[in-house]
Amino acid sequence: MADPRDQTLAEASAPSRYRLVDCDVHPITKRGLAELRPFLSQAEQRRLGLDERRNLTTIGHREAVSIPRNMLYVNQAGVLRDDARAPDGSAPGADPAFTARQLLDGNGIDRAVLIGGEVLGLGAMPDPDAAAMIASAYNRWLATTWFDADDRYRGYIVVGARDPLLAAREIRRAAEDRRFVGVLLPLTDTLMGLRHYYPIYEAANELGLPVAVHPNSGEGIFRTSPPMAGGTPTYYVEWHSGLSQVFQANVISLVCHGVFERFPNLKVIVTEGGLGWIPDVMWRLDKNVRGLRDEVPWVRRLPSEYILDHVRFTTQPLPEPKRRHHLHVLCEIAHAERTLMFSSDYPHWDFDDPRHALGTLPAAIRQRVSSENAVETYGDRL
Amino acid sequence: MADPRDQTLAEASAPSRYRLVDCDVHPITKRGLAELRPFLSQAEQRRLGLDERRNLTTIGHREAVSIPRNMLYVNQAGVLRDDARAPDGSAPGADPAFTARQLLDGNGIDRAVLIGGEVLGLGAMPDPDAAAMIASAYNRWLATTWFDADDRYRGYIVVGARDPLLAAREIRRAAEDRRFVGVLLPLTDTLMGLRHYYPIYEAANELGLPVAVHPNSGEGIFRTSPPMAGGTPTYYVEWHSGLSQVFQANVISLVCHGVFERFPNLKVIVTEGGLGWIPDVMWRLDKNVRGLRDEVPWVRRLPSEYILDHVRFTTQPLPEPKRRHHLHVLCEIAHAERTLMFSSDYPHWDFDDPRHALGTLPAAIRQRVSSENAVETYGDRL
Numbered sequence: 084m085a086d087p088r089d090q091t092l093a094e095a096s097a098p099s100r101y102r103l104v105d106c107d108v109h110p111i112t113k114r115g116l117a118e119l120r121p122f123l124s125q126a127e128q129r130r131l132g133l134d135e136r137r138n139l140t141t142i143g144h145r146e147a148v149s150i151p152r153n154m155l156y157v158n159q160a161g162v163l164r165d166d167a168r169a170p171d172g173s174a175p176g177a178d179p180a181f182t183a184r185q186l187l188d189g190n191g192i193d194r195a196v197l198i199g200g201e202v203l204g205l206g207a208m209p210d211p212d213a214a215a216m217i218a219s220a221y222n223r224w225l226a227t228t229w230f231d232a233d234d235r236y237r238g239y240i241v242v243g244a245r246d247p248l249l250a251a252r253e254i255r256r257a258a259e260d261r262r263f264v265g266v267l268l269p270l271t272d273t274l275m276g277l278r279h280y281y282p283i284y285e286a287a288n289e290l291g292l293p294v295a296v297h298p299n300s301g302e303g304i305f306r307t308s309p310p311m312a313g314g315t316p317t318y319y320v321e322w323h324s325g326l327s328q329v330f331q332a333n334v335i336s337l338v339c340h341g342v343f344e345r346f347p348n349l350k351v352i353v354t355e356g357g358l359g360w361i362p363d364v365m366w367r368l369d370k371n372v373r374g375l376r377d378e379v380p381w382v383r384r385l386p387s388e389y390i391l392d393h394v395r396f397t398t399q400p401l402p403e404p405k406r407r408h409h410l411h412v413l414c415e416i417a418h419a420e421r422t423l424m425f426s427s428d429y430p431h432w433d434f435d436d437p438r439h440a441l442g443t444l445p446a447a448i449r450q451r452v453s454s455e456n457a458v459e460t461y462g463d464r465l
Numbered sequence: 466m467a468d469p470r471d472q473t474l475a476e477a478s479a480p481s482r483y484r485l486v487d488c489d490v491h492p493i494t495k496r497g498l499a500e501l502r503p504f505l506s507q508a509e510q511r512r513l514g515l516d517e518r519r520n521l522t523t524i525g526h527r528e529a530v531s532i533p534r535n536m537l538y539v540n541q542a543g544v545l546r547d548d549a550r551a552p553d554g555s556a557p558g559a560d561p562a563f564t565a566r567q568l569l570d571g572n573g574i575d576r577a578v579l580i581g582g583e584v585l586g587l588g589a590m591p592d593p594d595a596a597a598m599i600a601s602a603y604n605r606w607l608a609t610t611w612f613d614a615d616d617r618y619r620g621y622i623v624v625g626a627r628d629p630l631l632a633a634r635e636i637r638r639a640a641e642d643r644r645f646v647g648v649l650l651p652l653t654d655t656l657m658g659l660r661h662y663y664p665i666y667e668a669a670n671e672l673g674l675p676v677a678v679h680p681n682s683g684e685g686i687f688r689t690s691p692p693m694a695g696g697t698p699t700y701y702v703e704w705h706s707g708l709s710q711v712f713q714a715n716v717i718s719l720v721c722h723g724v725f726e727r728f729p730n731l732k733v734i735v736t737e738g739g740l741g742w743i744p745d746v747m748w749r750l751d752k753n754v755r756g757l758r759d760e761v762p763w764v765r766r767l768p769s770e771y772i773l774d775h776v777r778f779t780t781q782p783l784p785e786p787k788r789r790h791h792l793h794v795l796c797e798i799a800h801a802e803r804t805l806m807f808s809s810d811y812p813h814w815d816f817d818d819p820r821h822a823l824g825t826l827p828a829a830i831r832q833r834v835s836s837e838n839a840v841e842t843y844g845d846r847l
Binding site: 270302315323339364366367402 | 707717
């Protein structure tokens with residue numbers, strides 16, 4: 084059958100209006116969740132323990148925020164680049180003007196898509212109402228503090244995934260600000276193919292907003308599902324080396340549950356989820372769905388076709404095989420010329436410099452990865 | 466540093482004494498666990514509900530065995546090849562003479578390494594004593610029923626992994642029969658790098674027996690860890706497409722915990738765990754251990770070197786990418802010329818015919834995969 088993406092691909096091969104788009108940049112708050120106060124009612128502030136009298140965020144150490152963070156696995160080097168700290172001494176990545184100078188000016192980045200730092204762990208928060216309040220306030224904070232500071236900033240609407248109807252409502256509200264270019268879904272212990280999420284996909288599908296996922300603390304560290312199959316890893320290096328498993332599992336789930344048949348306009352962006360697993364997942368799914376099609380008759384096309392048409396990947400952390408040729412074969416199998424988008428992960432410890440990262444990719448696809456695939460995925464809002 | 470395998474590799478490039486070794490063949494019992502009675506004391510039979518008066522295995526359906534089996538995910542096609550049924554009507558794979566004719570004679574297989582069918586789920590059994598009794602009786606049954614029936618049969622010593630000291634004792638006992646060529650470790654929800662298992666590795670290391678793992682029902686379906694990261698899959702096709710995650714997680718765990726430094730003679734055989742993930746796991750581990758070496762200072766070599774030296778893989782289910790060339794690049798990255806061993810998975814539904822499977826591999830490595838890597842891994846016992 085004709086590939087519905089072919090036409091879009093042809094259109095997108097016109098020169099991009101941008102040279103470089105960074106699809107994974109993390110803003111950090113300067114004063115923790117207290118910064119969200121202007122965007123929360125008095126009742127919400129009390130509910131979240133953020134009212135003036137019970138100011139949890141300023142008692143003791145700044146880590147005492149309400150959103151669960153990964154503090155079970157210790158990265159001895161710290162998770163933030165220390166040189167991403169503004170002269171005012173705030174946390175790395177906390178100053179919109181400093182980030183614009185260091186990251187955007189310094190690397191010729193025309194658009195940076197912001198993925199909230201603290202809210203990555205929102206999926207680990209058990210209370211659906213608290214998560215929804217924080218998400219909505221955070222989205223308003225992001226627009227006011229970051230989008231307004233530099234017109235190269237774009238961002239994701241973050242949602243609390245435990246109440247999909249509240250999430251869908253927040254998507255429709257926030258999407259009126261066209262600087263929001265997608266939805267950030269902080270993962271829980273519920274795989275993405277399950278019907279639980281369909282109201283979220285319905286809203287995203289209708290508005291043409293891609294749904295992005297990103298490693299966080301919610302997809303296993305605090306919940307009943309460990310972050311790797313087979314048991315709970317002991318070390319940060321183990322967790323980090325295995326964290327692509329969550330994305331493998333969710334892509335398998337999306338395909339097998341027929342989500343892309345039900346929401347044909349939906350794109351999913353796997354951010355910081357790695358690339359090396361794409362061939363394995365495509366090959367296993369294609370082989371198994373051929374052999375087991377009675378179980379999932381709604382999977383009408385080859386799984387790899389759904390993945391190539393509907394799932395997008397960001398570059399960081401880029402595989403670094405000993406032989407560059409092996410990275411290029413991976414790009415060929417994963418059709419990186421239409422699925423891969425540059426990301427730096429600024430200001431995290433394992434930031435990828437665009438000059439280096441893009442230089443390791445095949446020359447023929449560099450422009451696609453630098454900006455064209457992002458323009459195609461995010462559309463006019465970018 | 467000098468690669469300790471180089472010499473062995475050079476030695477092994479002498480022509481193999483076998484043409485074809487099948488590293489994954491499943492014997493099935495004809496009458497369930499009742500067949501183990503001659504190898505259990507009266508007290509053990511009572512403990513297991515296998516004594517004559519309370520014969521659980523013959524009440525109702527044959528599925529009522531005591532070892533947990535995967536009955537949560539339904540393969541509509543059944544998991545056994547119906548044509549592997551002997552003329553006496555017993556279960557497929559249950560007749561040693563019929564299997565010898567159909568599988569060994571029919572495919573020119575010189576050695577078949579048996580992996581107990583029913584005991585694959587032993588890791589899901591919560592009672593460590595019951596598992597140890599069943600394991601020991603099963604090993605005696607395997608030697609008497611299968612090894613004695615045809616001298617091309619070899620097999621694994623199965624152990625109950627919840628009591629590693631009992632397991633080590635059983636390894637030392639059973640290994641006196643040199644037709645046992647390795648140890649089968651039915652996985653639980655404890656990752657393989659953890660110290661829990663070290664008595665088992667110590668025994669295997671000392672005796673030169675590789676430790677094999679295989680998909681089963683114990684590595685997630687019944688336990689607290691789901692079989693895929695991020696949540697519990699819904700469908701058989703999802704579970705099967707994602708089951709390599711358990712092996713990715715365990716290889717990451719083995720490397721990060723320094724198991725191969727502590728047990729330098731240890732080989733681990735990932736049976737039926739897939740191949741497509743090997744590059745991803747090697748690349749991620751190499752990159753991360755370089756960046757995070759303070760956390761795991763005992764990982765002195767590059768993770769990929771440990772994997773290539775200590776971990777072996779079996780072919781079935783072989784990846785079937787659209788372009789044969791991509792399978793060959795995978796073989797190059799995974800150094801299949803020394804890590805990959807042929808397996809058919811007879812009598813399971815997704816049996817790989819050796820003529821077809823080997824034919825898809827690069828011609829230069831076919832003999833290594835057909836027999837030489839197996840001879841090198843199992844040693845003289847084969």
